């Protein structure tokens with residue numbers, strides 16, 4: 099695996115690549131908040147007030163009122179009993195699993211679950227089995243084969259980043275025994291899915307009973323930092339036994355300040371989410387009309403079917419000719435051979451979306 103080339107971000111929707119400025123349809127800054135002036139101002143203010151770093155674990159002298167304030171706002175935004183902030187999103191499921199180690203007798207994980215959950219499952223101290231991607235019937239088969247008295251943790255992404263599909267959480271809950279629990283890595287769904295952006299739980303219309311939702315502030319919120327949205331009981335357990343919480347320095351205060359600003363924007367500007375949905379629907383509909391076989395998923399991610407090396411080269415050339423950065427990615431598991439995967443943002447202009455549609459439509463017409 100070669101190291102990816104560095105990109106420089108220019109404005110909301112462009113990147114500088116090999117001395118060229120290209121329209122960007124990739125990354126996870128779905129609302130383009132990462133370069134929003136209000137977040138920068140909030141970060142500057144927190145930096146001036148609180149410094150760059152608390153330089154200690156929150157278990158010792160590193161706790162700070164900005165973290166409790168952020169956790170209260172996160173719990174409010176997501177409608178959770180409590181929130182616990184972690185230094186990044188990768189550490190959130192790990193902290194929950196460390197706190198629950200030895201409490202479950204088996205872990206069942208979606209075969210396409212991403213790295214954070216794979217590592218979290220290993221920390222549970224129990225056998226881990228994979229069930230078929232987004233397949234509640236297969237999950238049920240695994241559960242039916244479980245030993246008497248089994249206690250199961252199901253681990254799944256909320257929204258899958260390879261194609262924007264969503265885990266059928268409602269169906270999983272129907273088959274999950276009463277003593278089981280679900281650990282949902284909602285890194286991509288949080289802020290994006292559901293009527294108010296609460297994520298994949300809101301999208302699926304399920305409550306929080308038997309679900310631990312983990313999220314990151316590095317994607318829809320445009321900032322950085324992880325969060326576990328859960329009950330007071332599990333929060334207390336993480337404080338006591340979650341090594342990735344106990345043994346780390348918390349999120350730098352300027353990032354906590356920026357995260358507070360991002361939450362305020364996403365709460366007060368629901369039009370962003372509507373625009374994101376509208377932009378995604380426009381591109382998806384036009385590509386389907388052009389004959390592209392793409393999956394209709396709720397997320398703002400459009401993955402083209404795999405193609406030959408020759409076609410891949412030709413499409414890259416066409417995108418570059420249209421001043422679009424070619425987002426050709428290799429994903430472990432789901433798209434290991436490499437695919438074009440376009441991410442739509444709420445702030446893409448109609449002209450940028452039309453340009454993308456035009457290139458992909460023309461390519462499809464030629465390809466047949």
Ligand SMILES: Cc1ncc(COP(=O)(O)O)c(C=O)c1O
Pocket residue numbers: 186187188189212214255259283285286314315316322323324
């Ligand atoms: C599914 C998933 N979970 C967790 C993470 C980690 O989040 P963070 O970048 O905040 O560590 C990512 C980030 O790429 C992700 O895609």
